[in-house]
Amino acid sequence: MQTLTNRAKPVDRRPMTVLEKLYLPAIAKGMGITLKHFFKKKVTIQYPEEKRPFSPVFRGLHILNRDEEGRERCTACGLCAVACPAEAITMEAAERMEGEENLYREEKYAAKYEINMLRCIFCGLCEEACPKDAIYLSETFAPANFKREGFIYGKNDLLIPDPKKEPEQYQKALGSRVKKS
Amino acid sequence: MINLAIDLAFILEKLVLIAVIIVISLLVALYTTFGERKVAGYIQDRYGPNRAGPGGIFQPFADGIKLFMKEDVIPSSSNRFLFILGPGIAMTMAMLTSAVIPWGNEITIAGRTISLQIADINIGILYVFGVVSMGVYGIMIGGWASNNKFSLLAALRGASQMISYELAMGLSIIALLMLTGSLSLKTIVDQQSTGWWNFFYQPLGFLIFLICAFAECNRTPFDLPEAESELNQGYHQEYSSMKLGFYLFAEYVNMFISSALMSTLYFGGYDIPFVNDASMGQSIGTNWLAVLQAVSLFAKVGFFLFFFMWVRWTIPRFRYDQLMKLGWKGLIPLALFNMVITGLIVLIKENGWPF
Numbered sequence: 001m002q003t004l005t006n007r008a009k010p011v012d013r014r015p016m017t018v019l020e021k022l023y024l025p026a027i028a029k030g031m032g033i034t035l036k037h038f039f040k041k042k043v044t045i046q047y048p049e050e051k052r053p054f055s056p057v058f059r060g061l062h063i064l065n066r067d068e069e070g071r072e073r074c075t076a077c078g079l080c081a082v083a084c085p086a087e088a089i090t091m092e093a094a095e096r097m098e099g100e101e102n103l104y105r106e107e108k109y110a111a112k113y114e115i116n117m118l119r120c121i122f123c124g125l126c127e128e129a130c131p132k133d134a135i136y137l138s139e140t141f142a143p144a145n146f147k148r149e150g151f152i153y154g155k156n157d158l159l160i161p162d163p164k165k166e167p168e169q170y171q172k173a174l175g176s177r178v179k180k181s
Numbered sequence: 182m183i184n185l186a187i188d189l190a191f192i193l194e195k196l197v198l199i200a201v202i203i204v205i206s207l208l209v210a211l212y213t214t215f216g217e218r219k220v221a222g223y224i225q226d227r228y229g230p231n232r233a234g235p236g237g238i239f240q241p242f243a244d245g246i247k248l249f250m251k252e253d254v255i256p257s258s259s260n261r262f263l264f265i266l267g268p269g270i271a272m273t274m275a276m277l278t279s280a281v282i283p284w285g286n287e288i289t290i291a292g293r294t295i296s297l298q299i300a301d302i303n304i305g306i307l308y309v310f311g312v313v314s315m316g317v318y319g320i321m322i323g324g325w326a327s328n329n330k331f332s333l334l335a336a337l338r339g340a341s342q343m344i345s346y347e348l349a350m351g352l353s354i355i356a357l358l359m360l361t362g363s364l365s366l367k368t369i370v371d372q373q374s375t376g377w378w379n380f381f382y383q384p385l386g387f388l389i390f391l392i393c394a395f396a397e398c399n400r401t402p403f404d405l406p407e408a409e410s411e412l413n414q415g416y417h418q419e420y421s422s423m424k425l426g427f428y429l430f431a432e433y434v435n436m437f438i439s440s441a442l443m444s445t446l447y448f449g450g451y452d453i454p455f456v457n458d459a460s461m462g463q464s465i466g467t468n469w470l471a472v473l474q475a476v477s478l479f480a481k482v483g484f485f486l487f488f489f490m491w492v493r494w495t496i497p498r499f500r501y502d503q504l505m506k507l508g509w510k511g512l513i514p515l516a517l518f519n520m521v522i523t524g525l526i527v528l529i530k531e532n533g534w535p536f
Contacts, residue, residue, distance in 0.1 A: 027492075027495070027496060030495045030496065031491060031492065031495050033495075034224045034491065034494060034495040035224075035491070037223075037224050037225070037226055038220075038223045038224050040226055042223075042226055042227060042228050043226050043227075044226075044227050044228050046228075046231075
């Protein structure tokens with residue numbers, strides 16, 4: 001019979017020899033193997049102190065981005081909500097008033113922007129759909145919560161810190177996934 | 182005239198010794214649970230528990246507190262008295278064996294010579310066997326009183342396994358007794374201190390004793406009474422809280438005691454290897470010698486405890502018919518063969534090599 005790989009081995013059905021029936025050599029061999037593993041380097045990652053680095057294409061929690069002057073980029077066009085296959089995104093648009101030019105980049109902005117993290121499948125289609133580079137997926141994941149309401153992330157949770165007021169936290173939140181524009 | 186006066190100091194001395202040995206064996210058993218988890222972890226390329234305290238050394242206490250805090254369920258269909266008696270017997274019988282094991286030579290405190298052995302009775306080994314076979318009752322009563330089919334099956338398995346392996350164990354010991362000519366553990370240790378360890382005279386006997394000790398302690402590869410894939414949890418299925426803890430704990434105390442027994446019978450007990458104990462005692466004093474001897478014994482016990490765990494995390498469980506086949510068709514004939522050979526050699530030796 002043609003085998004798929006050359007690793008296949010026929011089953012050895014010969015009767016056991018006396019030495020094999022004694023089991024003790026096999027047991028000694030097995031104990032040698034376990035002893036070798038005893039001194040091996042452990043593969044455990046000690047979680048809270050040590051963290052496994054995420055891959056560069058990891059898609060985690062969403063972040064609503066700001067521009068260099070700290071203005072929100074989102075214009076509440078709704079393309080992300082349309083693109084979302086899980087229908088996790090809802091938003092309400094509002095018009096920018098006089099004197100709010102330092103807060104919002106365009107004339108229209110999202111007064112309310114919510115993502116239900118229980119519905120979200122972290123596919124990243126919202127990030128692809130966004131014409132303003134306003135939303136992107138970061139390198140962290142949603143922490144556990146006791147209530148379902150806790151998983152509905154509003155603008156407070158999603159917005160990136162202001163690059164002018166809190167530049168360090170901004171850089172930390174920015175991560176390496178954001179498109180540099 | 183028989184002196185009937187009660188030696189108060191003697192009673193006090195023994196009570197203190199009993200308390201110390203019970204505390205030590207409980208502590209050792211406590212840390213054996215921790216060691217088991219650590220060894221399991223290391224063998225499986227993990228770290229094992231390392232969160233409670235530095236390196237996880239408070240883990241056994243956390244486990245104990247957790248067990249005490251759990252709800253203590255007594256099933257309504259169970260026999261209440263026996264249900265509570267079961268773990269008690271298991272624990273007591275596990276502890277009782279430690280009475281005849283010599284933990285060290287004599288120490289002298291305030292002019293009194295105190296033997297580091299609770300009772301040096303001249304039938305030490307018989308006593309050990311008597312107590313060990315009582316240990317079956319802990320499992321048997323617990324499994325039966327639970328009024329649960331799985332528990333009962335597990336208890337039956339445990340009982341038949343322990344009785345079968347006790348036979349081979351006894352036969353392997355007989356060969357040893359032919360050499361030593363004494364049932365007192367202290368005498369056996371003294372003989373080994375001056376001559377070779379019994380292991381070198383009785384390697385086959387030791388192997389049989391070792392395998393039987395595994396079976397007696399219900400340890401892998403003979404842990405059929407608690408084969409979770411077949412019997413859920415085995416004889417302690419209905420137990421919870423500290424009653425369950427007692428059963429689990431009794432297993433570790435048993436391990437400790439049988440390790441101590443193996444060291445005593447075959448590996449020279451408290452004898453310090455490569456050193457003439459008597460001459461060493463003269464140079465550093467008998468008290469320090471006794472301490473070193475106890476350390477030596479505990480090192481041997483520690484090795485055997487590790488060996489128990491090492492085997493547990495290496496070898497898979499036997500099937501029940503295989504277990505019985507090994508016990509009755511494998512070990513008992515082998516032990517009988519060992520006995521005959523030993524008897525022959527002893528006989529020839531006593532006749533002064535007539536060939």
